[in-house]
Amino acid sequence: MPALNIDFSDEELAELRETAKARGVTLKSLVREAVTEDLAQRRALAAMTAVLRAFTAEHTTAFDDAFPDDAPTGARRRGAA
Template identity: 50%
Template structure:
């Protein structure tokens, strides 16, 4: 399975350990979930923006096709 190595400062690592402990998760699980949540939210934003552009430009595209 592909893997990714990340580097953190000592302070960041302490924050991560504390967060993982609060959530009852391993560091690996916490980091994985955080990255995937970011990827999912960004993917949604791109899809939403594409839908809005298509909706807004539908009239313009129709007018251009008629010319």
């Protein structure tokens, strides 16, 4: 399995070690978990962004019709960039 060396300041490393000890896990597993959780959150955010964009594009006309005073004018009104 590929590995990665990461440099931390003395203070950061001490805090990470304390956290790992308090959780009863190794330093390696603590850091790996933090990174994999961040990656999962980024994937979920990207997926939700795609869903929201598709929903918005599909319902732009209905929103504009329901709230005409707030609708953009000109080319943007009907989805043109």
